Amino acid sequence: MDIFLQSFIIGFSGAMMPGSLLTYTIDKSMKSGPKAGVLVSLGHALLELALVILLFFGIGKYLETPVAQTIIGILGGAVLVFFGVGMIKDVVRGRINIEMKESSSSKSGGIILGSALVSASNPYFSFWWATVGLGYMMYANNLLGLAGVALFYTGHILSDFTWYTFVSFVIGKTRKFISMKVYRIVIAVLGAVLVVFGIVFMVPAAKTALSLIKP
Numbered sequence: 001m002d003i004f005l006q007s008f009i010i011g012f013s014g015a016m017m018p019g020s021l022l023t024y025t026i027d028k029s030m031k032s033g034p035k036a037g038v039l040v041s042l043g044h045a046l047l048e049l050a051l052v053i054l055l056f057f058g059i060g061k062y063l064e065t066p067v068a069q070t071i072i073g074i075l076g077g078a079v080l081v082f083f084g085v086g087m088i089k090d091v092v093r094g095r096i097n098i099e100m101k102e103s104s105s106s107k108s109g110g111i112i113l114g115s116a117l118v119s120a121s122n123p124y125f126s127f128w129w130a131t132v133g134l135g136y137m138m139y140a141n142n143l144l145g146l147a148g149v150a151l152f153y154t155g156h157i158l159s160d161f162t163w164y165t166f167v168s169f170v171i172g173k174t175r176k177f178i179s180m181k182v183y184r185i186v187i188a189v190l191g192a193v194l195v196v197f198g199i200v201f202m203v204p205a206a207k208t209a210l211s212l213i214k215p
Contacts, residue, residue, distance in 0.1 A: 001130075003136075003139070003140045003143065003144070003148055003151045003152050003155065004151045004152075004154065004155040005154045005155065006136070006155070006197065007136060007140075007152045007153075007155030008153075008155040008158055008159050009105065009159070009190075009193060009197075010080070010156075010194065010197060011155065011156040011157070011159030011160060012159040012162075012163060012190060013084075013087070013190040013191070013194050014083075014159075015159055015163040015164065016163055016183075016186065016187060016190065016214065017158050017187065019088065019124070020118050020119075020121070020211075021040065021044065021049065021115065021118050021164075022164075022167070024040065024115060025037055025040045025115075025164050025168055026167065026171055028040065028111050028114075028168075029167065029172045030171060030172075032111065032166075033172035033173075034168050034169040034172035034173065035168070035172075036111055036168045036172065037161075037164040037165035037166070037167055037168025037169065038113040038161070038165055038168070039111040039112050039115070040109045040111060040112075040164050040168070040206065041096070041157070041160045041161040041164045041165065042112050042114075042115075043084070043111065043113060043115030043116040043119070043160070044115050044116065044119050044157075044160055044164075045157040046112075046116060047116040047119050047120060048119075048129075048156070048157060049157075050127055052133075052137065052151070052153050052182070053183075054078065055129070055133075055134060056137065056141070056146075056149055056193070058211055062080065062172070064088075065127070066208055068138075069138060069142075069205065069208065070205045070208045070209045072131070072134055072138055072205075073135055073138075073139075073201060073202060073204065073205025073208070074202050074205045074206060074209065075131050075135070075200055076131045076132045076134065076135025076198075077135070077198040077199065077200075077201030077202030077203075078198065078199075078202065079127075079131040079132050079198070080132055080194045080195070080197050080198030080201060081136055081194070081198035081199065081202075082198075083084070083150065083191075083193050083194055084190075084192065084194030084195035084196075084197075084198060084209070085191065085195060086191070086192040087188065087190060087191030087194065088188050088191040088192065088195075090187070091185075091187050091188040091191070092188075093134070093182045101202035102201045107137065112188050113125040117205040126144060133156075135201065136152055137152055138151055139201075140152040141164070146170070160188075
């Protein structure tokens with residue numbers, strides 16, 4: 001349950017931030033309606049499933065060493081803290097904003113493929129999976145093996161489906177976004193949560209690092 005909930009919350013922090021995929025979701029929801037969110041999430045989830053499989057079966061055996069787990073733990077935690085602080089600073093400085101614009105109608109298959117391409121083209125997507133995603137997948141694998149990885153992936157994609165479906169439903173029905181004041185408060189809270197998770201993530205890795213360097 002811890003693996004699932006942490007993955008779900010951290011997934012929300014990424015999904016809710018303004019970016020290419022959220023813009024794409026809003027864009028498609030303006031014409032395609034509430035179904036766009038489900039299709040966007042599906043395309044994104046399929047891409048991440050392929051990535052999880054490649055990471056787990058491709059380099060999984062190299063992640064079991066104390067050195068690898070220490071490096072990934074510290075790096076992943078640092079990235080979480082960095083993202084969290086960045087989210088809070090963006091809210092304080094008024095940089096959080098969402099654009100609404102009309103879009104032409106799109107076919108379901110096009111939206112699924114489009115969302116996967118939009119996700120893959122985002123440099124932060126690859127960076128997140130190489131640090132935070134890999135670290136949490138390693139943590140889940142250490143606890144429950146393949147079942148833990150499955151829980152991590154399920155919690156992660158469920159946050160995407162929940163958020164993008166909600167956004168798509170609201171925009172598809174009203175052609176308006178949620179209150180920006182509420183949205184910014186949620187972003188700030190999620191940023192603080194990321195900072196906490198990042199610190200918790202780094203502490204055991206730092207302890208392992210100290211034990212490795214002690215004579």
